[in-house]
Amino acid sequence: MRTLGGRIRNNAKCEEPWAPILEHIDQSFDQWQRTNPTINGKKLIAQWNTGGRTEFLAMVQGMPDGVEHRLEKRVQAFIWEMENKPQVGMKTLQMPKEQGGIGLIDIKARNEAQNLMWTKSYLKFSEDRPTWTYLADELILQATTSAAQVEDDTKINYFLQTWAVNTDRNSKLPEDLTQML
Numbered sequence: 001m002r003t004l005g006g007r008i009r010n011n012a013k014c015e016e017p018w019a020p021i022l023e024h025i026d027q028s029f030d031q032w033q034r035t036n037p038t039i040n041g042k043k044l045i046a047q048w049n050t051g052g053r054t055e056f057l058a059m060v061q062g063m064p065d066g067v068e069h070r071l072e073k074r075v076q077a078f079i080w081e082m083e084n085k086p087q088v089g090m091k092t093l094q095m096p097k098e099q100g101g102i103g104l105i106d107i108k109a110r111n112e113a114q115n116l117m118w119t120k121s122y123l124k125f126s127e128d129r130p131t132w133t134y135l136a137d138e139l140i141l142q143a144t145t146s147a148a149q150v151e152d153d154t155k156i157n158y159f160l161q162t163w164a165v166n167t168d169r170n171s172k173l174p175e176d177l178t179q180m181l
Contacts, residue, residue: 017057018067025049025071029078039079043093043102046075051105059114062176063107071107079104119180136177140165143173 032045050071054063072090079093080086094109095101122133143165165171167178 015064015067017061018064021053021057022067022070022074025053025074029074033078033081039102042079043104046078047105050075050107051110054107055110058111062179063111064175068107068111075105075107115179118176122180136180139173139177140181143167143171 028049029045032042032049037045054071057063076086076090090104093101093104094106096103121130122136124130124133165173165181167173167181171178173181
């Protein structure tokens with residue numbers, strides 16, 4: 001089921017909703033490449049094309065590492081017109097102009113910032129705490145390792161206490177909660 005652009009269902013593959021978006025990004029880059037934009041033009045196109053098309057879904061669905069890596073490679077290929085050896089590294093291009101870069105979008109940093117905002121929202125303990133955080137508390141509680149010998153009713157918050165949660169590949173936690181932890 002698709003709700004507000006995010007896919008909601010059991011056993012969903014994390015990369016599945018990203019396929020059409022990556023295809024649109026590729027098509028757009030191909031069209032723009034034919035116009036021979038300058039490096040600053042390419043920067044603006046990359047910001048709009050990758051940042052604009054991915055921000056909402058990355059926020060509601062999370063962006064898998066594989067998709068993040070493919071997007072960075074696509075931006076690099078667009079900037080350097082498919083050259084195998086880029087003339088300037090991506091980290092340099094992502095720096096502000098004052099530091100020698102062009103301020104190119106850093107998808108990884110943007111996604112980390114979004115994850116931090118989710119964590120900030122999770123750590124609210126006021127009356128306006130989001131509803132999803134109560135469900136997250138229960139899921140985290142259920143993923144507690146057996147080595148953590150703490151009674152369930154004394155576990156309040158993973159970030160404020162010292163009990164272990166299983167976050168490896170075999171964990172039953174959703175991927176976005178695993179990333180948050």
